[in-house]
Amino acid sequence: MLRAALSLLALPLAGAAEEPTQKPESQGEPLPGLELFRWQWHEVEAPYLVALWILVASLAKIVFHLSRKVTSLVPESCLLILLGLVLGGIVLAVAKKAEYQLEPGTFFLFLLPPIVLDSGYFMPSRLFFDNLGAILTYAVVGTLWNAFTTGAALWGLQQAGLVAPRVQAGLLDFLLFGSLISAVDPVAVLAVFEEVHVNETLFIIVFGESLLNDAVTVVLYKVCNSFVEMGSANVQATDYLKGVASLFVVSLGGAAVGLVFAFLLALTTRFTKRVRIIEPLLVFLLAYAAYLTAEMASLSAILAVTMCGLGCKKYVEANISHKSRTTVKYTMKTLASCAETVIFMLLGISAVDSSKWAWDSGLVLGTLIFILFFRALGVVLQTWMLNQFRLVPLDKIDQVVMSYGGLRGAVAFALVILLDRTKVPAKDYFVATTIVVVFFTVIVQGLTIKPLVKWLKVKRSEHHKPTLNQELHEHTFDHILAAVEDVVGHHGYHYWRDRWEQFDKKYLSQLLMRRSAYRIRDQIWDVYYRLNIRDAISFVDQGGHVLSSTGLTLPSMPSRNSVAETSVTNLLRESGSGACLDLQVIDTVRSGRDREDAVMHHLLCGGLYKPRRRYKASCSRHFISEDAQERQDKEVFQQNMKRRLESFKSTKHNICFTKSKPRPRKTGRRKKDGVANAEATNGKPRDLGFQDTAAVILTVESEEEEEESDSSETEKEDDEGIIFVARATSEVLQEGKISGISQATTVCPALC
Amino acid sequence: MGVAHSHSASEEVRELEGKTGFSSYQIEQLHRRFKQLSGDQPTIRKESFNNVPDLELNPIRSRIVRAFFDHRNLRKGPSGLAEEINFEDFLTIMSYFRPIDTTMGEEQVAQSRKEKLRFLFHMYDADSDGRITLEEYRNVVEDLLSGNPHIEKESAGSIAKGAMMEAASVCLGQMEPDQVYEGITFEDFLKILKGIDIESKMHICFLNMETMALCH
Numbered sequence: 001m002l003r004a005a006l007s008l009l010a011l012p013l014a015g016a017a018e019e020p021t022q023k024p025e026s027q028g029e030p031l032p033g034l035e036l037f038r039w040q041w042h043e044v045e046a047p048y049l050v051a052l053w054i055l056v057a058s059l060a061k062i063v064f065h066l067s068r069k070v071t072s073l074v075p076e077s078c079l080l081i082l083l084g085l086v087l088g089g090i091v092l093a094v095a096k097k098a099e100y101q102l103e104p105g106t107f108f109l110f111l112l113p114p115i116v117l118d119s120g121y122f123m124p125s126r127l128f129f130d131n132l133g134a135i136l137t138y139a140v141v142g143t144l145w146n147a148f149t150t151g152a153a154l155w156g157l158q159q160a161g162l163v164a165p166r167v168q169a170g171l172l173d174f175l176l177f178g179s180l181i182s183a184v185d186p187v188a189v190l191a192v193f194e195e196v197h198v199n200e201t202l203f204i205i206v207f208g209e210s211l212l213n214d215a216v217t218v219v220l221y222k223v224c225n226s227f228v229e230m231g232s233a234n235v236q237a238t239d240y241l242k243g244v245a246s247l248f249v250v251s252l253g254g255a256a257v258g259l260v261f262a263f264l265l266a267l268t269t270r271f272t273k274r275v276r277i278i279e280p281l282l283v284f285l286l287a288y289a290a291y292l293t294a295e296m297a298s299l300s301a302i303l304a305v306t307m308c309g310l311g312c313k314k315y316v317e318a319n320i321s322h323k324s325r326t327t328v329k330y331t332m333k334t335l336a337s338c339a340e341t342v343i344f345m346l347l348g349i350s351a352v353d354s355s356k357w358a359w360d361s362g363l364v365l366g367t368l369i370f371i372l373f374f375r376a377l378g379v380v381l382q383t384w385m386l387n388q389f390r391l392v393p394l395d396k397i398d399q400v401v402m403s404y405g406g407l408r409g410a411v412a413f414a415l416v417i418l419l420d421r422t423k424v425p426a427k428d429y430f431v432a433t434t435i436v437v438v439f440f441t442v443i444v445q446g447l448t449i450k451p452l453v454k455w456l457k458v459k460r461s462e463h464h465k466p467t468l469n470q471e472l473h474e475h476t477f478d479h480i481l482a483a484v485e486d487v488v489g490h491h492g493y494h495y496w497r498d499r500w501e502q503f504d505k506k507y508l509s510q511l512l513m514r515r516s517a518y519r520i521r522d523q524i525w526d527v528y529y530r531l532n533i534r535d536a537i538s539f540v541d542q543g544g545h546v547l548s549s550t551g552l553t554l555p556s557m558p559s560r561n562s563v564a565e566t567s568v569t570n571l572l573r574e575s576g577s578g579a580c581l582d583l584q585v586i587d588t589v590r591s592g593r594d595r596e597d598a599v600m601h602h603l604l605c606g607g608l609y610k611p612r613r614r615y616k617a618s619c620s621r622h623f624i625s626e627d628a629q630e631r632q633d634k635e636v637f638q639q640n641m642k643r644r645l646e647s648f649k650s651t652k653h654n655i656c657f658t659k660s661k662p663r664p665r666k667t668g669r670r671k672k673d674g675v676a677n678a679e680a681t682n683g684k685p686r687d688l689g690f691q692d693t694a695a696v697i698l699t700v701e702s703e704e705e706e707e708e709s710d711s712s713e714t715e716k717e718d719d720e721g722i723i724f725v726a727r728a729t730s731e732v733l734q735e736g737k738i739s740g741i742s743q744a745t746t747v748c749p750a751l752c
Numbered sequence: 753m754g755v756a757h758s759h760s761a762s763e764e765v766r767e768l769e770g771k772t773g774f775s776s777y778q779i780e781q782l783h784r785r786f787k788q789l790s791g792d793q794p795t796i797r798k799e800s801f802n803n804v805p806d807l808e809l810n811p812i813r814s815r816i817v818r819a820f821f822d823h824r825n826l827r828k829g830p831s832g833l834a835e836e837i838n839f840e841d842f843l844t845i846m847s848y849f850r851p852i853d854t855t856m857g858e859e860q861v862a863q864s865r866k867e868k869l870r871f872l873f874h875m876y877d878a879d880s881d882g883r884i885t886l887e888e889y890r891n892v893v894e895d896l897l898s899g900n901p902h903i904e905k906e907s908a909g910s911i912a913k914g915a916m917m918e919a920a921s922v923c924l925g926q927m928e929p930d931q932v933y934e935g936i937t938f939e940d941f942l943k944i945l946k947g948i949d950i951e952s953k954m955h956i957c958f959l960n961m962e963t964m965a966l967c968h
Contacts, residue, residue, distance in 0.1 A: 467922075468914050468918050469915050469918055469944045470944075472892070472896065472911075473872070476875070477872075479812045481849075483807055483812070483813065483816040484816070484846075486804050486806040486810070487785075487789070487807070488785055488846070498809075502809060528911045528914055531914065
């Protein structure tokens with residue numbers, strides 16, 4: 001595929017070859033008229049190259065994943081670096097000079113923000129804050145420890161003569177180098193840990209550390225850099241103090257900037273109900289603005305974006321439409337993946353340019369050994385200290401993984417390139433060392449961490465589906481623990497979390513979330529709803545009967561213990577859909593009241609939705625309108641499923657409860673699974689005992705409209721649920737007017 | 753007070769240490785807190801918990817308070833509520849929230865885990881019949897959702913039903929159409945909560961405790 005790209009280039013090159021032949025003719029003569037073909041390379045050069053590199057990277061990814069065996073052994077980042085090396089070699093050979101490098105400017109402004117934004121936005125906030133103490137300790141104390149010990153040890157190495165004297169560096173230079181090489185890199189950690197799947201606590205600690213240590217790295221780097229520039233003789237005591245103070249300023253300032261932008265983002269999304277189309281744009285723009293603002297003020301930009309993502313997520317997710325949510329998620333992932341790919345490739349390419357680096361074995365080997373050793377030592381010490389306070393201690397295996405997982409990456413490389421050679425004469429040696437370190441950690445450590453994890457039997461992450469019971473019990477625990485803490489009078493972690501939740505509920509959420517979203521927001525309800533939808537999807541997927549316009553199979557009288565019933569459950573169980581809700585309860589035995597309801601619905605169906613308005617073309621750039629059909633169908637499904645799930649019959653299972661009246665109710669703006677929509681409309685009817693029951697599409701009028709919503713159809717939330725198909729017994733059909741059914745069929749014929 | 757009193761006090765403390773597993777430092781702290789709650793009386797009643805202002809905001813407040821007086825938790829009987837509890841009972845309840853000492857043997861760890869889960873089970877099972885019925889479950893869900901005024905009562909009912917169905921499918925697997933599912937027994941409860949790390953979730957760090965002033 002690379003060849004294809006090159007041949008694409010070759011074609012225009014051939015075209016260009018024609019031009020020179022024209023020139024001699026036109027010498028001294030007036031131009032021969034309109035040129036048929038002009039070569040405009042210089043005009044499109046920059047964007048073309050960018051696009052081409054990204055294309056090459058993506059094509060490479062495709063090629064890698066063609067071989068499963070390779071990708072299961074070797075993490076992608078390794079392959080990309082190696083590819084970069086190869087490409088760099090090619091470019092070097094062809095052009096006789098290294099063309100493309102990892103430019104620090106490009107890196108910090110364009111390549112890093114998407115990755116950090118993606119990780120910040122999708123960070124599991126509960127887990128993050130639960131482990132915040134550990135994360136902060138490792139990020140701050142750990143990085144400082146690493147920086148100082150590595151720098152000092154290297155200086156000691158130089159004093160001992162193991163580093164060649166042509167490396168002209170003093171203690172400060174080594175400290176500077178130590179500060180930039182000691183930071184764990186978020187990009188590398190993500191790339192490697194993503195494929196390893198350790199348990200969440202371990203992952204969040206290492207990953208959180210890599211994000212939060214940015215502040216420390218930035219401060220250390222800048223402080224050491226300015227000290228080096230001032231010259232070690234001119235450094236005064238106040239400068240040290242200022243250095244320490246700037247640590248707080250940078251980190252807290254960066255976090256504050258992030259939170260301000262998170263607030264703005266949440267607030268603006270509250271009002272975007274009528275302009276849904278710009279919602280994803282807002283998310284990206286404001287997050288990027290947070291990054292740039294922090295960068296401008298020399299604060300920690302990574303912290304800013306992380307805090308922005310963490311802070312805004314809850315409110316933004318509640319406010320924006322489902323389509324926007326999907327868009328945001330996928331765009332973020334795409335951008336982040338693309339940026340990561342490009343970074344690793346460019347790392348490989350940049351390594352080839354030997355004019356930028358100079359080799360010194362002592363320095364290189366020393367650095368490698370020291371970073372590994374001091375990291376391990378640091379982790380052990382800090383863990384010992386932390387385990388005094390932690391609820392769940394970190395054991396030895398966790399510590400091994402943590403120290404081994406401290407990967408360095410592109411951030412270190414970009415920082416070392418930024419050094420000023422006039423001020424830091426040993427820059428070239430540092431560059432070479434950094435390259436070796438980065439390559440070592442990403443390739444060697446990346447390759448070996450998977451087998452290591454397996455060998456050590458590290459606890460892996462378990463993906464269990466959310467069950468209602470667990471959600472309920474988790475909430476109960478939280479309340480119990482908060483209560484016991486109150487009783488004991490101990491203002492512990494749970495107490496403060498509880499306070500925060502109260503504050504959030506009372507003030508923040510009201511301010512930042514749209515009223516409709518705020519009303520029904522509750523985690524338990526979320527899980528419940530999601531489970532319902534999932535089961536509904538699987539139900540329909542299994543052949544919940546779809547009405548085909550060609551024929552409405554009128555049912556024969558279904559038997560009491562209709563075969564269809566048990567087969568539903570069997571269906572679900574066989575397919576292993578893991579439905580939590582036992583839909584065996586869906587019965588065809590209707591009580592009188594339900595029959596009445598069904599009849600009523602048929603009537604309503606006849607009266608409703610008849611006038612079909614034409615909506616704007618969906619190509620309008622300002623407004624993507626829902627297909628009328630889709631919306632109706634969705635509503636129908638939603639209503640019926642809700643009804644069905646409400647009417648869990650006690651007769652079948654002898655679970656005592658008071659029969660709740662199955663009142664059709666709109667569940668408001670909730671998450672819908674757009675995929676389900678497609679699935680429902682394309683539901684393949686499976687031939688499993690459904691022949692004797694008919695599927696009829698019932699439409700139900702929604703009783704509760706949102707107060708604020710203008711119920712004009714065009715503005716209806718494109719957020720609604722899934723198309724439902726209900727089954728009606730023959731009794732219903734006979735009682736209700738058949739005409740109602742045929743009307744229903746005319747109204748919703750596309751459901752097949 | 754006199755030497756005699758302090759002697760007997762330290763004996764008591766040691767006795768309590770043995771029974772409940774708290775250290776003497778923790779026992780002293782808890783004793784101070786107990787005195788604050790009870791107003792220097794030897795026993796606490798339900799009303800004493802009104803003195804904890806922060807507890808008001810808790811949606812399952814009444815259940816928790818009841819749990820303190822539950823005979824089953826106090827190990828005094830199979831059912832019923834005590835009128836008042838003394839310091840030893842108070843400590844017994846608190847011992848459910850101690851961190852699990854991982855240096856204990858496997859059995860002991862499993863045992864304490866079971867104890868903690870049993871405490872929770874008693875909270876759900878209000879009528880002490882050994883099963884959590886749908887009614888009881890629904891009450892719990894209603895309590896939990898009571899903080900959110902916009903969710904109607906029936907939603908709580910449907911959620912509870914959904915949870916029961918889930919529990920049924922977990923515990924009984926395939927169910928016949930006529931099979932009756934009475935309610936969640938303690939064994940079923942254990943099964944459902946198998947995945948949750950009770951050690952990390954259900955405990956309070958008793959290390960640094962500052963007793964807070966009750967009255968403002």
